Amino acid sequence: MSKEITSRAENYSEWYNDLVLKGGLADYSAVRGCMVIKPYGFTLWENMRDVLDKKFKETGHVNAYFPLFVPKSLFEAEEKNAEGFAKECAVVTHYRLKTNPDEAGKLMVDPEAKLEEELVVRPTSEAIIWNTYKKWIQSYRDLPILVNQWANVVRWEMRTRLFLRTAEFLWQEGHTAHATKQEAIAETVQMINVYADFVENYMALPVIKGVKSESERFAGAEDTYTIEAMMQDGKALQSGTSHFLGQNFAKAFEVTYKNKENEEEYVWATSWGVSTRLIGALIMAHSDDDGLVIPPRIAPYQVVIIPFLSKNEAETNSMIAKANELKADLAKIGIRSLVDSDETKRPGFKFAEYELKGIPLRIVIGPRDLANGVVEIARRDTKEKSQLSVTNIVSDIAALLEKIQQNMYDKAKSFRDDNITKVDDFETFQKLLDEKPGFILAHWDGTPETEEKIKELTKATIRCIPLDNPLEDGKCILTGNPSKQRVLFARAY
RNA sequence: CGGGAUGUAGUUCAGUCCGGUUAGAAUGCCUGGUUUGGGACCAGGAGGUCGUUGGUUCGAAUCCAGCCAUCCCGACCA
Structure with missing residues (x-):
């Protein structure tokens, strides 16, 4: 037992941390509140990102990129937004270091290099984006603007938790500009529906769509739409938000357009975002005391194939060849799989390891079963083991992965509804x-x-x-x- | 940011209260061998400025202070 996981009953918080760290998703870093997202965790994020990005593009959005730094004067332009975020902003005040004359080998901030105006490290990008939109928008013909960006933001939180609340996190933020109020509201609603669809159908996590009360609303928004998911401890996790910003930012940044009647009007705005926090939601909603349980549609690997190895070299090579053959066949229909033919680890070790990592389906290829024309399969979600004939193995696996996806959703939904x-x-x-x-x-x-x-x-x-x-x-x-x-x-x- | 706790080998921890040869264990890692259908076994080996900076002392992992990081409980959390 090399990697023991704290059980949920024993300590829910530690269980969560164990899964993130021992499951290989992320690690602590040398920076307070900031984590290293490891390749396994980042692949998961990439898979989520790819699905979302496609949905954004299908609904007419394009990607762009805006700067990390926001001049303080721009940041404070929309008063409520600035106030809401002021307490958690990292601020750049200098642009140069120099060698410390009093301490060899040490650097110090060069007092000569103080910035005229401080730069705020973006906690969200409305300010810099609306300052830009002012230049882009003159006529109703320039509208709507439907832009998204994939970026990092920094919010100096008092207390951080891996994925759930880190000082720096990755997200996407959509920022749109519209000619009419109705159109902007329709966009806000459309995007909360996109999020709900993604979280339910890809993350297998049922959500409740709704509107935030005034006090929970995004700073600077007229209305905040949210999707709320239930974790296994019964607590809620806000999984995505879409904001109707009214004309607040248009007025703050003087963004107006000429309508068909040659009248000057303020633009209507929305913004919407989901972050790496979704990974936290995924973990807490589905996983168990043996480790992560990741839904097939976004899992870094959907299938792990473990060939049985023995002293018999010819037999071992044949098992490895079969495993690679299956991996190639699965790849043809877009199933992501991993072959583990490491001779130095015994099967039992591998089983435990991949259960910890939450790979949805495990396939064991061994001489004994293969002689009977079957392989052993084990589902991560139910822990059921069974045998699968090699005859239609690829399509059977595809069907089984869908079944696992559905089962995970159903399980999460009935848990939520019961609570x-x-x-x-x-x-x-x-x-x-x-x-x-x-x-x-x-x-x-x-x-x-x-x-x-x-x-x-x-x-x-x-x-x-x-x-x-x-x-x-x-x-x-x-x-x-x-x-x-x-x-x-x-x-x- | 307030209260509590922790930081010693890659990891988990003992040693710290009561300062004193060469800082230990398990696990992981490396080598060789035997194994292999649910976290293998034997033998040998490598691996530590004891979080960091400073102080007290003849002598500091051990005592004191600052800083950094992590966890738990609050406050905070668009």
Whole structure:
């Protein structure tokens, strides 16, 4: 047992860390709050990125790249946005080091090299982008602008956690400009739907789409749409957001266009993003005490093929050849597989290792089974072992991977649905949060004060006002004031 | 940022309270051999400025202070 994993029951946080570190996704770095994403983790991110990027392009967007640094004067232009992020900004004040005259071999910041104006390391790129859009937009003919960028951003968080909240993280941010309010709102809704579709169909993770309450809204937005997913400990994880920015940024950066009637009008804006945090969601939603469980559609490797090796060199070579042959056949229909023919490790070791890494399907090719025209397969999601005939092996594997994908989604969905409760009194609300963590649908009087009070008392926040919410008369769980609909409460990451 | 804890071999940890030859173990790594259908075994070997900087001392992994990093609990978290 070389790599022991803390169980979920023992310590959920440690379990999560163990999976990230021992599963080979990421590692701590020499920089506070910043992690190294290792090749296995980065391949996972690339697979997620590729699917999303294709969806963005299918919905008419193009990629561009804007600078890492934002001059402070631009950053402060949209007041609410600036205020919201001010506390977590890294700031560049100097542009040069020099050798320290007092300490040989050491460098110091050169006081002569102080910048006239400080540069903010972007926590998000609205400011630099809207400053650019001002130059791009004169006429209604220049609209819409549908641009996305894949980038890193820095938010100096107090307390960081691998993937879930790192000081630097990777994400994409879409920034669009529209002639009309309706068009911008339609874009905002379209993109939250793109995210929901991706997370549900590729990450096998059901989400609840909704709108944020005023206090949870993105700084500078009129409306924030969100997708909320449930983790295995019942806590919520905001997995993607799409913001209707109204004309806030257009006004702050004076971005106007001439309409057909030759009238000057402010542009309407949206922004939307998902980040490497999604990997955290993936881990916490699906994995178990034996390691990661990664859904086939985005798994770095969908299949691991392990040939049985023996002293009999001819037999060993034949098994390795069969394994490579299968890998090549799988590649023809786009299935990513890995052959492990390392002679120095025994099968049992490999089984445990690939279970830890969460590869969806394991295939063992051995002389005993092969004589009977079968191979042994083991599913990571259910741990079921069975035999598969070599006759239609490629198409059978493809079908099985789809089945695993579906099963992971179904399992996550039934877990989530089992842990959403409608509650009508505050005592039950509090009790439930402590005893059976999950989502709670409850009435709320719609005021930020009540929301804040509930947060103080229970640590639960309003995750969203679900989009498909049925209207229903009721009384606010805390104040008893009238309410027209239930909202989604949970403790969150 | 407040409270608590930790940092010693690639990894996990013992040793620190009570300072004193050459800093240990397991695991991993390397070599050779025997093995191989669920984390193999035997033999030999390599590997550590004890997180870092400074202080106390004849002498520091051990005592003191600063800094850095990590974990847990809060605060914070578009």
